[in-house]
Amino acid sequence: MPRKSLVVRLQKAFAPLAAAASASLFLAESASANWIAPEHGGSPNADAVHSLYVILLVVGLIVFFAVEGLLIYVLWRFRASRGHEAKQIHGNTTLEIGWTGGAAVIVVVLAIVSFFKLGEIRNPPNSDASGFTTTTIAKDPGTNQKLPPNGKALHIKVLGFQYGWQFTYDDGDGNPDNDVVAYRDMYVPTNTTVMVSITSRDVIHSWWIPELGGKFDAVNGFQNWTWFKVPADKAGTQFRGQCAELCGRGHANMTASAIAKTPAEFKTWLEDKKTEIDDAKAKAAEARKLVDAGETLK
Numbered sequence: 315m316p317r318k319s320l321v322v323r324l325q326k327a328f329a330p331l332a333a334a335a336s337a338s339l340f341l342a343e344s345a346s347a348n349w350i351a352p353e354h355g356g357s358p359n360a361d362a363v364h365s366l367y368v369i370l371l372v373v374g375l376i377v378f379f380a381v382e383g384l385l386i387y388v389l390w391r392f393r394a395s396r397g398h399e400a401k402q403i404h405g406n407t408t409l410e411i412g413w414t415g416g417a418a419v420i421v422v423v424l425a426i427v428s429f430f431k432l433g434e435i436r437n438p439p440n441s442d443a444s445g446f447t448t449t450t451i452a453k454d455p456g457t458n459q460k461l462p463p464n465g466k467a468l469h470i471k472v473l474g475f476q477y478g479w480q481f482t483y484d485d486g487d488g489n490p491d492n493d494v495v496a497y498r499d500m501y502v503p504t505n506t507t508v509m510v511s512i513t514s515r516d517v518i519h520s521w522w523i524p525e526l527g528g529k530f531d532a533v534n535g536f537q538n539w540t541w542f543k544v545p546a547d548k549a550g551t552q553f554r555g556q557c558a559e560l561c562g563r564g565h566a567n568m569t570a571s572a573i574a575k576t577p578a579e580f581k582t583w584l585e586d587k588k589t590e591i592d593d594a595k596a597k598a599a600e601a602r603k604l605v606d607a608g609e610t611l612k
């Protein structure tokens with residue numbers, strides 16, 4: 315068999331396979347999920363980011379297709395043809411004032427819409443009456459902190475480090491030693507405004523769970539505040555994210571996640587975690603006593 319025909323046969327055999335492989339990669343749920351607009355659904359601020367993005371995108375697409383459509387039409391309609399000579403013109407004041415004024419109006423309208431939406435994105439609402447019991451959040455001057463109208467929320471302190479996240483659930487008694495601490499997965503109650511203060515123990519990280527809102531840098535020595543409020547129908551959902559600031563060799567493994575629970579389930583989780591931590595502390599104190607007494611630990 316001639317060599318060329320073998321190559322052609324192989325190409326024919328593998329072409330559909332290659333096409334199917336590329337299509338499956340491209341159409342995979344994770345590859346195509348929210349590729350056109352930001353993820354949302356986990357919190358009102360993420361929803362506001364999404365709707366603002368869609369408004370800007372739609373206006374942008376209308377302008378794009380109007381301009382390009384007109385350009386293509388004019389190229390076709392006034393193409394060179396026998397027996398016709400192009401008229402040489404220079405400038406058209408009415409037209410120029412029209413498209414400059416028109417563009418300015420569009421920009422002003424988009425700016426006004428954006429400022430309205432910014433309020434929804436930045437200002438946390440109150441928790442629902444059915445939410446988890448919240449405490450009054452202390453004012454943190456000199457930061458980007460925005461408080462709910464009644465000043466109450468569940469405060470979770472997020473500490474980024476190489477390479478992971480620590481979550482401290484502030485119980486509001488002013489003593490951080492009593493607070494429940496968790497790693498890797500953040501458990502959160504639905505229907506409750508959660509205020510998150512983010513900082514870092516070492517280099518800069520960035521805490522980002524797209525469905526819960528924008529990304530926020532974790533910077534050593536500085537508190538960056540954000541918030542989210544998971545709706546009731548998302549109880550049981552795990553929202554996934556990723557450190558969004560290249561922070562070293564383990565950056566790729568620095569995933570972030572928030573698991574939503576009903577306020578009652580969350581209360582049980584928090585109490586169980588507290589008991590676990592108190593037991594561990596008691597055991598450590600016991601061991602410390604034995605060491606101090608000169609005994610060898612087994």
Ligand SMILES: [Cu+2]
Pocket residue numbers: 518519520557558559560561562565568
């Ligand atoms: Cu990182």
